[in-house]
Amino acid sequence: MTLLSDAIAREIPGRPVPFIDADNKVFYDGCARGELLLQRCVETGKLQFYPRPCSVFTGGPVEWVRSAGRGSIHTFTVIRRNYPEPYLAPVTPYVVAMIDVAEGVRMMSNVTGCALEEVKIGMAVEVYFGCVSAASQLFLPFWRPAG
Amino acid sequence: MRADRTPVIVGVALSDYPKAPHLTSHGHHAQALQRVLEDSGVQLSDVDGYMSVGTGGMNVDDLATMSEYFRIRHRWSEGTQTGGAAYMGFVDHAKTVIESGLCDTVLMTYGSDLRSNKRRSLSPKTADGYVEPPRCYENPYGPTILGNYALAAQRHMYEFGTTLEQLAEIAVSTRLHAGNNPFALNREPLSIADVINAPRVADPLGKWDACVVTDGGAALIMTTLERARDLKQSPIHILGSASAQTHWNISQMPDYTTTAAAISGPQAFAEAGVRPEDIDTAQLYDSFTITVLLLLEGLGFCKRGEGGAFVQDGKLRPGGSLPTNTDGGGLSSCHPGMRGVFTLIEAVLQLRGQAGSRQVPDAKLAVACGSGGILSCISTLILGKDRP
Numbered sequence: 001m002t003l004l005s006d007a008i009a010r011e012i013p014g015r016p017v018p019f020i021d022a023d024n025k026v027f028y029d030g031c032a033r034g035e036l037l038l039q040r041c042v043e044t045g046k047l048q049f050y051p052r053p054c055s056v057f058t059g060g061p062v063e064w065v066r067s068a069g070r071g072s073i074h075t076f077t078v079i080r081r082n083y084p085e086p087y088l089a090p091v092t093p094y095v096v097a098m099i100d101v102a103e104g105v106r107m108m109s110n111v112t113g114c115a116l117e118e119v120k121i122g123m124a125v126e127v128y129f130g131c132v133s134a135a136s137q138l139f140l141p142f143w144r145p146a147g
Numbered sequence: 148m149r150a151d152r153t154p155v156i157v158g159v160a161l162s163d164y165p166k167a168p169h170l171t172s173h174g175h176h177a178q179a180l181q182r183v184l185e186d187s188g189v190q191l192s193d194v195d196g197y198m199s200v201g202t203g204g205m206n207v208d209d210l211a212t213m214s215e216y217f218r219i220r221h222r223w224s225e226g227t228q229t230g231g232a233a234y235m236g237f238v239d240h241a242k243t244v245i246e247s248g249l250c251d252t253v254l255m256t257y258g259s260d261l262r263s264n265k266r267r268s269l270s271p272k273t274a275d276g277y278v279e280p281p282r283c284y285e286n287p288y289g290p291t292i293l294g295n296y297a298l299a300a301q302r303h304m305y306e307f308g309t310t311l312e313q314l315a316e317i318a319v320s321t322r323l324h325a326g327n328n329p330f331a332l333n334r335e336p337l338s339i340a341d342v343i344n345a346p347r348v349a350d351p352l353g354k355w356d357a358c359v360v361t362d363g364g365a366a367l368i369m370t371t372l373e374r375a376r377d378l379k380q381s382p383i384h385i386l387g388s389a390s391a392q393t394h395w396n397i398s399q400m401p402d403y404t405t406t407a408a409a410i411s412g413p414q415a416f417a418e419a420g421v422r423p424e425d426i427d428t429a430q431l432y433d434s435f436t437i438t439v440l441l442l443l444e445g446l447g448f449c450k451r452g453e454g455g456a457f458v459q460d461g462k463l464r465p466g467g468s469l470p471t472n473t474d475g476g477g478l479s480s481c482h483p484g485m486r487g488v489f490t491l492i493e494a495v496l497q498l499r500g501q502a503g504s505r506q507v508p509d510a511k512l513a514v515a516c517g518s519g520g521i522l523s524c525i526s527t528l529i530l531g532k533d534r535p
Contacts, residue, residue, distance in 0.1 A: 077350055077351075109288055121302070
């Protein structure tokens with residue numbers, strides 16, 4: 001059994017971190033407060049991810065809503081070698097997954113906190129936030145088995 | 148009587164591959180240009196339309212730079228970057244431009260020194276330590292290119308019971324074709340066991356599920372059927388063409404087991420008035436084994452989810468009912484970053500009857516399908532030896 005530690009959810013020297021701009025500041029500020037924020041199309045009520053200043057459904061305005069932070073694994077891969085990004089070697093192997101967030105959007109993340117062999121499509125997961133840059137106080141969403 | 152403006156492909160050429168340390172990226176464009184002029188009999192001064200796109204992540208040979216490099220006085224140019232679908236999309240667009248009379252002779256070139264030039268990388272650079280949106284929603288999680296495709300493969304196996312052995316058959320059949328191409332990078336036989344026993348790189352995919360990394364360049368010329376009568380080669384007809392896009396970044400893919408081939412494929416087949424079972428040879432973008440499986444399904448060679456069963460009887464192999472990627476593909480022969488133009492040129496060579504030891508007997512109809520981005524932009528061409 002290989003334990004998927006949360007080391008990948010901590011600061012890793014050399015790993016690029018998100019550039020904060022007008023499109024994503026609200027999202028990452030939410031992460032820093034422990035809130036997973038999604039966008040809702042004002043006109044249709046449908047949700048979207050990633051953050052954009054307009055609705056992908058109508059082109060109209062969007063508003064922010066808070067997710068309950070629950071989801072399931074839609075698909076995943078176990079990365080065993082990553083030559084272009086050697087700074088991830090200390091946390092390899094690791095799991096990259098597409099998470100079906102319960103409210104109805106999908107996002108990429110890492111799944112940690114269980115054995116690698118336990119990761120399955122359909123597995124229930126919950127969000128947590130990891131600080132990937134102490135200097136910038138930048139937090140990203142990560143996921144672990146639902147408690 | 149008006150001149151026949153039916154657009155046709157009259158010239159194709161490849162530069163030196165798979166290893167060409169004597170050529171820069173620009174040098175690949177240039178060598179392919181010289182060879183396509185020789186192949187077709189077209190004069191450079193006849194070219195009034197130009198299409199080219201720099202390899203992703205290495206903006207040294209973009210459209211405007213290459214127009215300057217060759218001093219092309221084009222009336223019209225296009226460099227739409229849809230990755231591995233770009234040059235199929237170019238043919239789709241050049242068709243309309245030639246038909247309309249805007250241009251008479253359209254040149255396309257491509258060149259990449261990805262293998263020999265150690266400064267090259269297909270991975271986007273993040274020199275200052277920051278990654279901008281929308282890549283910031285993927286890159287920090289370390290997905291890798293192969294991992295992106297593995298997300299689709301894993302889901303396909305989950306939904307449809309597709310096996311590693313079935314995916315491996317695509318690597319094996321492509322390697323058998325490579326054995327017939329003296330230039331192919333990897334020609335030694337490969338077994339199903341070799342493929343599935345190789346170490347996993349990004350589960351469920353391993354080393355032999357992935358394309359090779361090579362140098363290579365290519366060029367292609369289209370003109371009117373009227374002008375083609377004075378040129379060297381039998382013209383190849385574009386019977387159907389279409390392009391579609393579902394996303395660009397893998398995390399935005401709406402359905403991990405359905406590509407835009409399910410849109411552009413049926414459109415191209417409908418325009419051509421032929422069905423998948425009429426096709427003599429398929430040239431499908433094979434960045435990874437799963438790419439071919441998903442394109443076969445999308446194009447309608449089999450139903451969604453049945454790609455594994457479709458390939459496992461060996462029909463993609465030399466002598467099979469659907470010889471696929473007959474030059475050895477990106478999996479075994481040549482993949483310098485954007486393979487689309489190479490699949491297109493192999494289809495043309497097969498239809499001309501000029502594919503040498505890998506010739507599919509009496510090939511009259513071919514499909515060439517390019518996948519760009521991460522299974523994102525899919526352009527489909529139905530090419531014919533004869534007029535519709």
